[in-house]
Amino acid sequence: MPDLSFKQANALYIHFPFCSSKCPYCDFYSVKYSKKRVDLYWFALFMELEELSQKVDNNLLQTIYFGGGTPSLVPPFYIKEMIKLIRKRFRVTPTAEITAEVNPASINEEKIVALKRAGINRLSVGIQSFNDHHLSFLGRESSGEKNKKILNLVNNYFNNYSADLIFALPNQTLNELKKDLETLLSFKPPHISLYNLEIHENTPFYKRYNRGELKLPAEELDAEMYEFALEQLTAADYQHYEISNFAQRAYRARHNYIYWLFEPYLALGPGAAAFDGSCRSENIADLNHYLKYYNPEKLSFKEIIENNQLLDSVKKFNPNPEIKIRNLNCLSKKEQMAEYSFLALRTSAGIFYHQFYRKFDLEFKLVYKDEIKELKSSKLIKEGNERIYLTEKGKELANEVFLKFLLD
Ligand code: SF4
CATH class of the missing domain: 3.20.20.70 (Aldolase class I)
Structure with missing residues (x-):
């Protein structure tokens, strides 16, 4: 997998x-x-x-x-x-x-x-x-x-x-x-x-x-x-x-x-999602399934810790490769740019053009020329100091702004 x-x-x-x-x-x-x-x-x-x-x-x-x-x-x-x-x-x-x-x-x-x-x-x-x-x-x-x-x-x-x-x-x-x-x-x-x-x-x-x-x-x-x-x-x-x-x-x-900031993060547990910067993997949201995979012998954490047997258990751990434990979804560059943009717009700092360029090797203002024009004329975003950010009205209607990036 x-x-x-x-x-x-x-x-x-x-x-x-x-x-x-x-x-x-x-x-x-x-x-x-x-x-x-x-x-x-x-x-x-x-x-x-x-x-x-x-x-x-x-x-x-x-x-x-x-x-x-x-x-x-x-x-x-x-x-x-x-x-x-x-x-x-x-x-x-x-x-x-x-x-x-x-x-x-x-x-x-x-x-x-x-x-x-x-x-x-x-x-x-x-x-x-x-x-x-x-x-x-x-x-x-x-x-x-x-x-x-x-x-x-x-x-x-x-x-x-x-x-x-x-x-x-x-x-x-x-x-x-x-x-x-x-x-x-x-x-x-x-x-x-x-x-x-x-x-x-x-x-x-x-x-x-x-x-x-x-x-x-x-x-x-x-x-x-x-x-x-x-x-x-x-x-x-x-x-x-x-x-x-x-x-x-x-x-x-x-x-x-x-x-x-669209940075990588690790995650543990059923339903939890991790991200490596371009792909997201989500553990199947089912506790029984998770236990079957990671604790098939039904071992008690408390007993293992109290008896100092953790290392032995790790050595013996042999997950069943037939059991699918997570789903992987890799984002295209276009999807990554869209997610990066709407996540950064959630913050008061907004999107800094140089950071976008460093990440994707593309000019934000060229990639989203039409969206920026439309959102600026509806007074949902503002431009200044080489960045864009949401206006007060944009914060209230944030979902509308985000959709502009996602539906492109
Ligand atoms: S169901 Fe549980 S996780 Fe959800 S809001 Fe209530 S306490 Fe929190």
Whole structure:
């Protein structure tokens, strides 16, 4: 099977595909949490890590990201051991950003402290709202009060963390968003991610939306909410450095920035996608299939670690070549240029012409002459200092801008 070829990858993503229940808007791959399966899964993850470490030439990691799913359900012992193993197999910069996503419903002070001791230096907290009605609509197992309590604790132990907020919920008023923002800003989180509710295919919300049972706010209100949030966050000294992301000075999300810069990244776990600069490989999103491939003997990670048998297990590991574990998709140069462009346009810096030239050996202004002309006349992009970037209107209508590059 053809595979990715990494010359350099600065980031490693680790998927934890377990949640205690499924939020009806979410399309990330996850299954019901079970302690036993997490233990089997962790061994499988380690086997994939071993395999991956053989493939990468220059493996100096700048960022490690535990995403999901709900990584805060993993006992911190597992996270600690995984970070130790990553450090054995890869060179990790001393200043590496090591993030774990946490759900307020499955975290407490003891776990926050244990995650920090395990080597996590940044948390991404799935707050989404402080309004109990909206939290329950979103299927979140937390409450406004619990979210505040967790943010307080996170603030006590972590300098660097992010909080996610969702807006443009059915029947949400501007005043409710204002209250959510005020509450969030009272904690002064170093980083905030702000998303409007999107309806994804194959989710319970998608079915309800199609049956007419769920109505999103009108486009004008959605735009008004977004503009309002921008004003509030900018006034509170946050840099709007990416369409959905805001940071205090020096607290930009370094891991995600690697995605937006179209740079290579490694990934582990079912449903996780890695990228080598021109091809993307996506592990099949099926936990049973993944376990069959990477842990066919159903070995317990905890027992193997406690009995010091990891090296023996690695030597014995012999995956079945008949089992297809991932799909590979290589982008043509035209597709690479399009992806590079719309990812860079997500950032406030936009596209620098010299960087585009260095990457593709072509002039951005010649390749996208017509698109630039059209987007400039619709006031969606601006040009200046040898770069283009989105205007405020362009940020609101970002998907329209991106389509121009993709549909060329
Ligand atoms: S907890 Fe997060 S990953 Fe799990 S279903 Fe909800 S939104 Fe999706």
